[in-house]
Amino acid sequence: MGQSGELEKEAESFKRFDVVSDDSDHYYASLPKPKKKGPTGTTTTTAAVAGEFAGDGLIDGGSGVHKKIMQEWRILEKNLPETIYVRVYENRIDLLRAVIVGAAGTPYHDGLYFFDLAFPSDYPARPPMVQYRSHGMRLNPNLYANGRVCLSLLNTWSGKKAEKWNPDESTVLQVLVSIQALVLNEKPFFNEPGAGIFGHARWEKNSQAYNEDVFVLSCKTTLFSLRNPPKNFEPFVAAHFRSRANAIIAACWAYATGRVTVGYYYRDDGDGDGDDDSAASCSSSKVDVSRRFKGSMEALYPQLVAALKKNGASLGSFVEQLKLEKETTSFEAKTAEGNKGGNVIAKKVIGRIKSILGLKKKNGTTGTVAAVSN
Secondary structure, X not given: OOHHHHHHHHHHOOOOEEEEOOOOOOOOXXXXXXXXXXXXXXOOOOOOOOOOEOOHHHOOOOOHHHHHHHHHHHHHHHHOOOOEEEEEEOOOOOEEEEEEEOOOOOOOOOOEEEEEEEOEOOOOOOOOEEEEOOOOXXXXXXXXXXXXXXXXXXXXXXXXXXXXXXXXOOOHHHHHHXXXXXXXXXXXXXXXXXXXXOOOHHHHHHHHHXXXXXXXHHHHHHHHHHHOOOOOOHHHHHHHHHHHHHHHHHHHHHXXXXXXXOOOOOOOOOOOOOOOOOOOOOOOOOOOOOHHHHHHHHHHHHHHHHHHHHOOOOOHHHHHHHHHHHHHHHHHHHHHHHOOOOXXXXXHHHHHHHHHHOOEOOOOOEOOOOOOOO
């Protein structure tokens, strides 16, 4: 097994569901805990926020809310998809934390997105409250900079009756999968109210520009996660970004140079043949990239490289390879501009360099960078 496979295995060894004790950095940990019910059946303290979040009152295993939450735990433990991880708390069963891995084919790919949940005291009559760990950034129309999550299933956004929380059927698993599929999607611009009216085609440029902004914010989110990983997820954050480091850096370069449309970079699949079997996402022609996006990538690139190296990623030769091709591309452009008739010697030199880097396809056309250290 190569280094890439070992790193993948390290990340996969982290349990998808587990019970932990430290809830100190949970967003809802400071909410007041209603005490157990007194003789009259009323709580002896009031919550400072609407909804009265349960704490000690849920320790009673005979309560309906306690039983429902235990059922949620069992559902999550048995049915979580490979890209969602959950931690629940032994002393605060009303709290839960989840991380969603950004899906390939979206501007969120390879990123980690954390959500803190809290069950109300009358759960499941009302849906759980959900807070996104935003770091003050809004990287989706449904995820506000203050951490608010707008979703019909949470009753925080308008929607048809069938889309809203149903106490008899809805579950936390549905909430998490909905966020992954409906919020962190391929073209989040169209989640904006009114976007897409009269068809998507006329809005595609806006959508592409939005994806550029999303990817920049996702990269910044990666930096925040590496510097201050949420409690109980530290090993996973470290292992995940060690295994995805080369893909993240290569994607930054491919997007900034217009080799691939933002969101559609795929890393080598690791089967040893050097090909990317997951998708044919590379454009044969350059993609238009905004000057602002290029500037953002130039500023973030060295920060990401430094943070990923500090986290233990092996990026040395890979970064040098990208640097050499960048210089080669720049030289090729200058040569074409200064010698429109074609400088045969220069072309041969450039072709030789590309051949060494494995950037020349069998038909003689130049391919995009998609190599990842194994």
